Amino acid sequence: MANKEKVIAASAKHPRPDRIFSYGTAGFRMKANLLDSVVFRVGLLAALRSRKLNGQTIGVMITASHNPPEDNGVKLVDPMGEMLDQSWETYATSLANATSDEALFTLYEKLTSDLKINSEAPARVIVARDTRTSGPTLVASLVEALTATGVELTDYKILTTPQLHYLVRCINTKGTQYEYGEVSEKGYYEKLASAFKKAMRSKKFDGGVVVDCANGVGGPKLNELIKYLGRGEDGLAIKVVNDDVLNPDALNVQCGADFVKTNQRAPPSVKAAPLERCASLDGDADRIVYYFTDKSGQFHLLDGDRIATLAASFLADLARQSGLSGKLSIGVVQTAYANGSSTQYVTEHLKVPVVCTNTGVKHLHHAATRFDIGVYFEANGHGTVLFSPQAIKHISQHEPSSPAQADALETLHSLTDLINQAVGDALSDLLLVEVILAHKGWSPENWLATYKDLPNRLVRVEVKDRHIFKAYDAERKLESPVGVQSLIDEAVGKFSKGRSFARASGTEDAVRVYAEAGSRGEAEDLAGKVASIVRGA
Numbered sequence: 001m002a003n004k005e006k007v008i009a010a011s012a013k014h015p016r017p018d019r020i021f022s023y024g025t026a027g028f029r030m031k032a033n034l035l036d037s038v039v040f041r042v043g044l045l046a047a048l049r050s051r052k053l054n055g056q057t058i059g060v061m062i063t064a065s066h067n068p069p070e071d072n073g074v075k076l077v078d079p080m081g082e083m084l085d086q087s088w089e090t091y092a093t094s095l096a097n098a099t100s101d102e103a104l105f106t107l108y109e110k111l112t113s114d115l116k117i118n119s120e121a122p123a124r125v126i127v128a129r130d131t132r133t134s135g136p137t138l139v140a141s142l143v144e145a146l147t148a149t150g151v152e153l154t155d156y157k158i159l160t161t162p163q164l165h166y167l168v169r170c171i172n173t174k175g176t177q178y179e180y181g182e183v184s185e186k187g188y189y190e191k192l193a194s195a196f197k198k199a200m201r202s203k204k205f206d207g208g209v210v211v212d213c214a215n216g217v218g219g220p221k222l223n224e225l226i227k228y229l230g231r232g233e234d235g236l237a238i239k240v241v242n243d244d245v246l247n248p249d250a251l252n253v254q255c256g257a258d259f260v261k262t263n264q265r266a267p268p269s270v271k272a273a274p275l276e277r278c279a280s281l282d283g284d285a286d287r288i289v290y291y292f293t294d295k296s297g298q299f300h301l302l303d304g305d306r307i308a309t310l311a312a313s314f315l316a317d318l319a320r321q322s323g324l325s326g327k328l329s330i331g332v333v334q335t336a337y338a339n340g341s342s343t344q345y346v347t348e349h350l351k352v353p354v355v356c357t358n359t360g361v362k363h364l365h366h367a368a369t370r371f372d373i374g375v376y377f378e379a380n381g382h383g384t385v386l387f388s389p390q391a392i393k394h395i396s397q398h399e400p401s402s403p404a405q406a407d408a409l410e411t412l413h414s415l416t417d418l419i420n421q422a423v424g425d426a427l428s429d430l431l432l433v434e435v436i437l438a439h440k441g442w443s444p445e446n447w448l449a450t451y452k453d454l455p456n457r458l459v460r461v462e463v464k465d466r467h468i469f470k471a472y473d474a475e476r477k478l479e480s481p482v483g484v485q486s487l488i489d490e491a492v493g494k495f496s497k498g499r500s501f502a503r504a505s506g507t508e509d510a511v512r513v514y515a516e517a518g519s520r521g522e523a524e525d526l527a528g529k530v531a532s533i534v535r536g537a
C-alpha cells in the first residue's frame with residue numbers, strides 16, 4: 001500500500017494548472033512551464049506500470065523532440081523498449097487530469113486494484129532527458145513521485161530518446177536468450193560501432209556525410225559515437241554541424257529534420273558541396289532525413305520513404321544472396337503520408353508487400369513485427385527495421401553454400417545489431433544508410449533516381465472541433481462528418497494520379513490535409529479543394 005500521506009504531500013508541491021491534458025502519439029508535450037504536475041503524475045503511472053510487470057524496468061524520457069526550445073514533454077517506455085502499451089495511455093490521461101491531490105491518490109489506488117497490481121511488488125524506473133534547460137526541474141518532479149511510491153530509480157541524465165529505449169531493453173533482457181546489449185551508454189556505442197565495422201568490411205565510402213544535429217542531444221552523442229567508429233583512412237568522414245548545446249535557444253531553430261522536411265530546403269547553416277550527402281536529425285535524435293543539392297543547385301530531399309525503400313531493396317537482395325529468401329518474409333510498413341510513388345516502387349519493382357497503418361510510430365512498429373524483416377518508416381524520418389526472433393535464428397544458423405552466400409549472410413547478421421530493434425534511431429539509421437550506399441556504390445543521385453516522387457502538398461487546417469473528424473481505413477477515409485468523404489472522392493476524381501485524405505492530427509489542434517497529383521500545380525489545387533471541404537464541414 002502506497003503511503004497516502006507521502007503521495008498527497010508530494011503531489012501538493014506540484015499543483016495542476018487549470019488545463020485538460022492528454023497522452024497522445026508523442027506522450028504529453030506542451031510549454032515546459034505547464035508540465036510540472038504532469039511529470040509528477042507520470043511518475044505515479046511509471047510506478048504502477050513497473051509493479052504490474054513485476055518489477056521490470058520502465059523508461060521515462062523527458063523531451064519535446066522537434067518542438068521549440070521552450071517546450072518539453074514526457075513519455076513512457078515499456079520493457080522491451082517499445083512505446084507505452086496503448087491501453088495505458090488513458091490511465092496516463094486520467095492521472096494527469098485528477099482535480100486534487102486526494103482525487104489523484106484515490107485514482108492511483110483505484111488503478112492499483114482495478115489492474116490487480118501487487119503494491120508490494122518491486123518497481124524500477126530509469127529516466128533520461130534531452131538538452132532543454134527545463135529538463136532537470138522536471139526530472140526532480142518525477143523523482144519526488146518515485147520516492148513517494150518507493151520506486152528504485154536510475155537517472156541517466158542526458159541521452160537521445162533511442163538510447164533510453166536501448167537501455168530499457170538491455171536491462172529487461174539481461175540474462176535471457178534475448179540479451180540486447182551492455183547496460184550503459186558506452187555499450188550502445190560499442191554495439192553500433194562494431195556492427196558498423198562488420199557491415200562495412202572492405203567496402204569504401206564515396207566521400208563523407210554532413211550531419212545537422214538540430215543543436216540538440218544528437219550532437220554530443222554523435223560526436224561520442226564517432227570516437228568508437230574510428231577514423232582510419234577508409235573510415236566514414238562525418239562532419240557534425242549544429243551541435244551547439246550550450247545555447248539552448250538554438251535548439252531546432254532554422255535546422256533539424258523537421259525544418260528540412262517542412263520547408264523542403266537545407267538549413268541555412270548547412271554548407272555542403274553539390275552532390276555531398278547531408279542529413280538532419282531532430283531534437284531527440286529519433287528521426288532523420290537525408291538531402292543534397294545537385295550540380296545545378298537544386299535541392300533534393302531523401303526522406304523516410306526513401307530510407308525505407310533503400311533499406312527494403314538492400315535487405316531483400318541480402319536475403320536472396322544469402323540463400324534465405326524462401327525462409328524470411330519481408331515487408332514495408334508505411335502511413336498514408338508515404339508518397340504514392342514509393343509504395344508503387346516497393347510493390348511493383350521490389351515485389352515486396354506494403355502495409356499501411358495509422359499515423360504514429362507505435363502503429364507502424366506493431367505492424368512490422370508481423371514480418372520476419374519488417375521495414376517501417378514515416379515519411380518524416382521516424383523508423384527502423386525489425387527482425388523477428390525467427391529471422392535472427394535463421395540468419396545466425398544458416399550454413400552458407402558459397403563464399404558469396406557467406407558474405408551476404410555476414411552483412412545481414414551485422415545489420416541485426418546495427419539497426420535499433422527497440423525504436424527508430426537517427427544515429428543507427430544514419431549508419432545504416434551509409435552502409436547501404438557504400439555497398440551499392442551509390443551517390444545520392446543514384447538513390448534519388450530509383451523512383452520519382454509524385455508532387456504533393458500537406459496543409460494544416462484549423463477547425464472549431466477537430467474531434468468530429470473520424471477516420472478509418474488507416475486514416476485514408478473519413479466516416480464522419482457524414483458526406484465529407486464523398487465530396488473528397490469527387491474532388492480527387494478530377495485529378496490525374498490524384499490522391500488525398502484529411503485526418504485530425506494527434507499532436508496539434510488541427511486537421512491535416514494531404515494531397516498528391518500528377519503535377520505540382522494539381523497537387524496544390526487538390527489540397528486547396530480538400531482543405532475547403534474540411535473547413536466547410
Ligand SMILES: CC(=O)N[C@H]1[C@@H](OP(=O)(O)O)O[C@H](CO)[C@@H](O)[C@@H]1O
Nearest residue numbers: 025026360361378380505506507508
Ligand atoms: C504528418 C506527420 O508528420 N505527422 C506526425 C505527427 O502526428 P500528427 O498526428 O499528424 O500530428 O507527429 C507524430 C509524433 O511525432 C508523428 O509520428 C507523425 O508522423
Ligand SMILES: [Mg+2]
Nearest residue numbers: 065282284286
Ligand atoms: Mg523526435
